[in-house]
Amino acid sequence: MKRLVVLASGRGSNFKAILDEIKAGNINGEIVAVISDHHDAKALDIARENEIEAIFGNGKAPEYNDWLLGTVKTYEPDYILLAGYMRIVPKAFVEAFAGRIINIHPALLPSFKGLHGQRQALEYGVKIAGCTVHYVDEGMDTGRIIAQRAVEVKDDDTEETLSARILEQEHKLYPAVVKALCE
Numbered sequence: 001m002k003r004l005v006v007l008a009s010g011r012g013s014n015f016k017a018i019l020d021e022i023k024a025g026n027i028n029g030e031i032v033a034v035i036s037d038h039h040d041a042k043a044l045d046i047a048r049e050n051e052i053e054a055i056f057g058n059g060k061a062p063e064y065n066d067w068l069l070g071t072v073k074t075y076e077p078d079y080i081l082l083a084g085y086m087r088i089v090p091k092a093f094v095e096a097f098a099g100r101i102i103n104i105h106p107a108l109l110p111s112f113k114g115l116h117g118q119r120q121a122l123e124y125g126v127k128i129a130g131c132t133v134h135y136v137d138e139g140m141d142t143g144r145i146i147a148q149r150a151v152e153v154k155d156d157d158t159e160e161t162l163s164a165r166i167l168e169q170e171h172k173l174y175p176a177v178v179k180a181l182c183e
């Protein structure tokens with residue numbers, strides 16, 4: 001069984017999608033901790049409801065970075081899954097877990113990096129949007145791509161409707177990648 005640590009800043013729906021597949025016995029891994037930089041993140045509630053260690057931590061560099069690195073290390077993870085984690089991962093963290101940090105981004109990288117990938121896609125006027133699961137390197141959303149799913153943009157899409165359809169695909173893509181990594 002692979003040991004998985006999740007970093008999440010908010011709602012936690014991608015974390016939940018992965019957890020559901022683990023609970024269904026479809027992924028050969030276990031989530032050993034969920035760490036959030038927001039004390040009221042829904043992701044922490046979901047973790048607690050499922051008897052997974054839920055850890056809140058926040059602060060400024062370098063203290064926060066040291067704390068995060070030290071805390072994650074204690075769990076000896078095989079993979080660290082960023083699931084709506086809205087901070088840049090520090091260099092020392094990327095180095096410590098090289099090739100083992102995975103992120104999901106709501107756009108077809110390398111387009112529309114950073115915040116609000118769905119809004120950027122709509123504003124640009126692309127006809128195909130989507131989501132990407134990729135390794136995390138020192139850049140922002142620049143690491144090697146593992147898998148992508150495309151979503152058609154409709155003429156009457158708003159940021160909300162497009163985001164919702166992309167999220168549906170995120171919930172399929174991320175668990176599928178985690179399943180593959182754990183095999």
Ligand code: GAR
Pocket residue numbers: 008009010011012013014015083084085086104105106114115116117167170
């Ligand atoms: C997801 O859409 C994810 O792709 C995005 O945040 C949302 C988190 O939702 N991540 C980024 O934008 C990272 N740059 P969730 O908390 O319900 O999984």
